[in-house]
Amino acid sequence: MQSPVESLLRGGSEPSKPFRAVVIDKNGDGQTVSLKDVAPDELMDGDVTVKVAWSTLNYKDGLALTGTAPVVRRFPMIPGVDFVGTVDNSSHPAWKPGDKVICNGWGLGETHLGAYAEYARVKGDWLVPLPTSLSPREAMAIGTAGYTAMLAVMALERHGLTPAQGPVLVTGAAGGVGSVAIAILARLGYTVIAATGREGEAAYLRQLGASEVIPRAELTGKVRPLAKERFAAAIDSAGSTVLANVLSMIRYGGAVAACGLAAGMDLPTSVAPFILRGVALLGIDSVMCPIEQRRIAWNRLEHEIDRLKIEAMTTEIWLADVVEAGQRIVDGQVRGRIVVRIGG
Ligand SMILES: NC(=O)c1ccc[n+]([C@@H]2O[C@H](COP(=O)([O-])OP(=O)(O)OC[C@H]3O[C@@H](n4cnc5c(N)ncnc54)[C@H](OP(=O)(O)O)[C@@H]3O)[C@@H](O)[C@H]2O)c1
Secondary structure, eight states: OHHHHHHTTSSSOOSSSEEEEEEEEEEEEEEEEEEEEOOOSOSSSSSSOOOOOOEEEEEEHHHHHHHHSSSOOOSOOOOOOOEEEEEEOOOOOOTTOOOEEEEEEETTTTTBOSBBEEEEEEOGGOOOEEETOOOOOHHHHHHHHHHHHHHEEEEEHHTTTOOOOOOOEEETTTTTHHHHHHHHHHHHTTEEEEEEOOOGGGGHHHHHHHHEEGGGGGSSOOSSSSSOOOOOEEEEEEEEEHHHHHTTTEEEEEEEEEEOOOOSSSSOOOOHHHHOOOEEEEEOOOSSSSHHHHHHHHHHHHHHSOHHHHTTTTEEEEEGGHHHHHHHHHOOOOOOOEEEESSS
16 A cells, blocks of 8 residues: 555655445355445555556446456455556556556456546556547546457467358357457457357347357257357357357367356366367466567557447446446447446
């Protein structure tokens, strides 16, 4: 925690009065979630204090807000895994007051007080600059889900994937990672097949760039070691039986970028796709991803994404609405992306 004297020595101003934040606290075996005032000296250690403009609602935020999974590992906790805002105070050489910055992951909302607050104090090493042509709201409409989708595309490209190799499957298609992944892949010239559990979202998915929409049920049956080779590659948000089925359907030499667990954390597969078809399973982690990869991802998101599609997939809520929205995302009822207006 930074003392008032340290704050003065750092030459910047700190929030001088309590600020609004969503706070999760322990309550016996359960938890409480409330919107309340937090004193500035409750912020955790860090060399940059940011006035938060926008955050977003990701699946992990839903898990934290509802207590469905042990995402929060320190109480009290301010949830929220990503934000964009303006540097208020900095002793980090890279950042000065007024700089616009993005923060994704690094334990935000898990071990470090997070984004659903008017102020956040973090390590300057965690921040990337807001790309010049993105508005703060656009950056958070992309958010952790979009940045993760770009990391998945980059991993498939490193594996050697090109549009000529065939269709790319996106699971959890109508969710945040899935929606942005479709938009990115379509823009890059890939033929995209979207798998969704919500058949009513087929038109939405086609608008994002999917050439074909298949029911999730095609990926939830009994897993066979090898099935018909259907896809050159896949970006998977689901895990579990869905991922196992997807692996069995990847063409020889293809790859799956695995980034989620919406269907479960297990993976009931065999080694057959790996040793008989040379299929690669590529793990995607946005939280501890090295800063250089982040900068590349955000630079590509600035230039290689259709902003109109991002806008079309985005809805906006206020800080007071995150608890209700958190339940909806865990229930698989959120389409695309939700941005949270804080000081923006
Ligand atoms: N690795 C990382 O660093 C990283 C970063 C961000 C997110 N993630 C993970 O990626 C996943 C997606 O995140 P998100 O923010 O995009 O969440 P989201 O918006 O809730 O999207 C998840 C989607 O998965 C599908 N789904 C829901 N329940 C399912 C089930 N039981 N079986 C199969 N599919 C199901 C739904 O899409 P349809 O209705 O279209 O089927 C849902 O919209 C989450 O598991 C999240 O934790 C990981």
